[in-house]
Amino acid sequence: MSHPRCELLAPAGSLEKLKIAIHYGADAVYLGGKRFSLRAQAANFNEDELREAVAFAHQHRARVFITVNIFAHNQDFKGLADYLKFLAKIRVDGLIISDPGILGLAGKIVPQLKIHLSTQANVTNGESAIFWEQQGVSRINLARELTLAEIREIKKKISAKIEIFVHGALCISYSGRCMLSLYLTGRDANKGLCAHPCRYSYRLEEAKRPDCFFPVEEDERGTHIFNSKDLCLINRLPELIAAGVDSIKIEGRMKGIYYTGGIVRIYRAALDYIYQCLEKNPHEPVVMGEEFMKEIVKLGSRGYTENFLDGPPDEDDMLYSGPRVDQIYVPALLVRKKGSGTLFDIRHKIEPGDRLEYMAHGLANLNFKIKNIYALNGARLDQAQPNTLVRLETFPEIDWQEDGLVRKVQN
Ligand code: SF4
Known part of the structure; x- marks a missing residue:
């Protein structure tokens, strides 16, 4: 039996974005409710909107996964059991979880729902993947800090599905496990409130000379020492598919409709192209044409990197000259x-x-x-x-x- 086709999983920060993502060919979308989800500033869904989102997606043969991926403190469990039961009742297709406590509770209360492990859980090796599979996880979103060879090896060790981020903003820290925003702005990235201070411009101050700031200059626009380029693996999709990746995920629930629709459209076209090539010549390596990247560039970004796929990134993968690249x-x-x-x-x-x-x-x-x-x-x-x-x-x-x-x- 042939392997099912790789899923295209898109961000849906609002009902409007969900419809646009599905229109442009997403097989599945992920979104958060008003509580218990990271990306607290995305216009997350209330109960009526969640119901409508699931109904709309199912009508269009798309799946809906709900993020319940905060790192929970004791008080965060208040109301969680009822929320999980509600999600089961409206027939969501799975939960995206990172906290083992929430995972345990979901396993007891809504055992019928599939659990996907969030990238926040930072699975970087096969033993971890086996561990999580034994906890009842049916899909693992691997850490973004892995090489292609590591992804391939992990996939061979487990029967759970694997999901890989292929496009979107990157954190300078391990997949968002970061306190920079909390320290500098009081907004906790691990509760979905990141203010993105890694994109700020930084200067150096000597202790005995307060208010005298030394520019640590990369160029006249300042220094953006933590500012990573955006992830883009469009040209590596054939290798990811050959490695057995079950789902490719796009980051960006906070981004606008143009990004959501534009990126989903291009990755849909890319996946369709790859499977067309494989149908014709199953043993020929698929080469991606330039047209995909040309379209991606039209969407605007901070520049692109393939991140860790061939090994640790270096200075070429950072954007020191400013926080963003202009959008045409x-x-x-x-x-x-x-x-x-x-x-x-x-x-x-x-x-x-x-x-x-x-x-x-x-x-x-x-x-x-x-x-x-x-x-x-x-x-x-x-x-x-x-x-x-x-x-x-x-x-x-x-x-x-x-x-x-x-x-x-x-x-
Ligand atoms: S400050 Fe930057 S690195 Fe830290 S969580 Fe936010 S986006 Fe990620």
Whole structure:
């Protein structure tokens, strides 16, 4: 029997992002409730939204995994049992857990739910993986600090599934086990409140000369000594699949809709391309074309690194020159279907004559020009501002799909 296809697992920081991720081809999404989850600042889901998220995902044949991945203190267990029962009742597809206490409780209270071990548990070797498998974990998200050879070796030792982060922001510490934010801002990264101080600019102060700051200069923009580039393993997917990886995961529940849709779309196209190649020539190594990376660059980032995949990263994997790389495009429209008509949810000001790009499925970018903009009452508009709904006349006409995204070059 052939191995099931590798899953594409996407972040869903809100219901809107969940729908966009599924539209662009995510097989599964992960999200958090209002409590017990890291990424506390993402617009996490209340109970009604959780219900709607699961129903929507299941209707579209996607799975939903819920993060319950805080490092819990005693008081954090209050209400947890009821929450777990609620998640089982609405039929989520699995729980993402890092704390052994929460894992034990979930095993007792909702044994029917699959448990995935969060990357926060830092599994870096086969013995650890065996240990967690014996605790009832059905999937392990391995630590981001592993080489391809280590991933391959761990997979051979266990029958649990393995999941690998392939894209997104990196922590300078071990997968988020970090106190920097708590010390500098009072916001605890291990409770989902990280203020990202690793991206700040730092200066040196000598004890006897207070307020006299010495720049530790990398360049005129300052020093960002802890600022890692972003992870991107798109060109290594064929090797990860050959190593037996069951799920590739995208980081970024806090990022915007453009990132969510854009990245999921590219990784979907990449996985489809790999499996097409393997169907034709199962024994030929698959080589990724440049088109995937070209699309990724359009989404903006801090630069990219393959992190530990070939061994420990070095200075080329850090971004010392500033906190981020500029983004060329901005999301302009989100497609909303209403009956047989198409409405556009404006995210960036548009005017007749603007040239925009519809991000269709696969890597297809359909360029078009706005001929006319209409308000919902039919009045013709000179422009449309963010957070309004309009109808559009475009050239050429486009076969719009609900939850599709349109981008424009930033002025
Ligand atoms: S401060 Fe940086 S390294 Fe620490 S948890 Fe936050 S993002 Fe990660």
